[in-house]
Amino acid sequence: MSILRKLFTAIRGGAREMGESIADQNGVRIFEQEIKDAEGKIEKAKRDLTAVMAQEMQAARKVESLTADVQKHENFAAQALDKGDEALAMDIANKMVELQGELDIQTKAQESFAAHVTRLKGMIKQSTKTIADMQRQLVMVKTTESVQKATTAITDNYASGSSKLLTAKESLDRIKQRQQDLDDRLAAGDQLKSDLAGNDLESRLQAAGIGSTNSGAQDILAKLKAKKAG
């Protein structure tokens, strides 16, 4: 069964500790062993492949030289017949039968080696794929296991921490409140800054005798004096 299927089965079965349920089956050890075995098989197949390919090449060379030999003797036989030497031609023909028999054997051997090579190459390709798949699954097992362990550590920490007491909404409210406080503080800071800047301008205007300056008191006095005089 694939690891993902095991995970799904565990989850659907309501298993909380899905990592454990997989580790329980010695998943890691079994997978590692299977991968090792498969790698061993590939190594052997590769050695076999080299040997069989060498045999195929030898057979191919033999086929080539025997074919040439047969051809050569055919020419000899023709020449013997041309010279009217029937007996010699017959001997050559016998030799050709022998050579042809050998050629047939070597051709069959070459074909068989070639087929073996194809089979081995296919097997190596297949096993390589299987190993890649098993390694992917092994990563899944290890990750599940590691997440399981990390989660246990986190949950233990979480349970002892203050954050445990807060729901997500409460946490969000606090974070947003803090953000709001910060925004307010920033806004207040801006306000203060602009107030200060405004005061500064006012004092400068005053110093320059522009705008509604301190003349208010003097104006009142002047009005009072004018009243008295009038």
Add this chain to the structure above:
Amino acid sequence: MLNLKTLASELAERGQDAEKDFLFTVNAIPGEVEVLQILVEDREELPIFISTSDDQVLCIAYLFKNEEVKADMVHEMNNAMLSANISIPLSSFAKIGDQYVIYGALSVSSNLDDVVHEIDVLASNMVEAIEVMSDFLK
């Protein structure tokens, strides 16, 4: 390949680098496998947990529990989460036991900047995720 111990000290240093505007603290949680707890500044309520295995670095934030979801909306929410998963940059939703989580997985050949970026994105995604899923929560 990232080593959690090295990563922990590098992250701790980077998290307190006042030059950067993204700050966080790092705590190691002991256990059968070591886990780092990352508290992002101003988002301490939602810690991010980091663990490493042979091939990946996992960054996980716990969102909420089964029991926090309105019973009649579980199916709709699960469906929405699955549908939204692919659109969320770097983070995905998942469940660990009765906890809904949001997580990101990195290759162990990632560098410190990759991990920091992952934390940054995850910290934003987790808050936004709870925000948009509030309707489903009690």
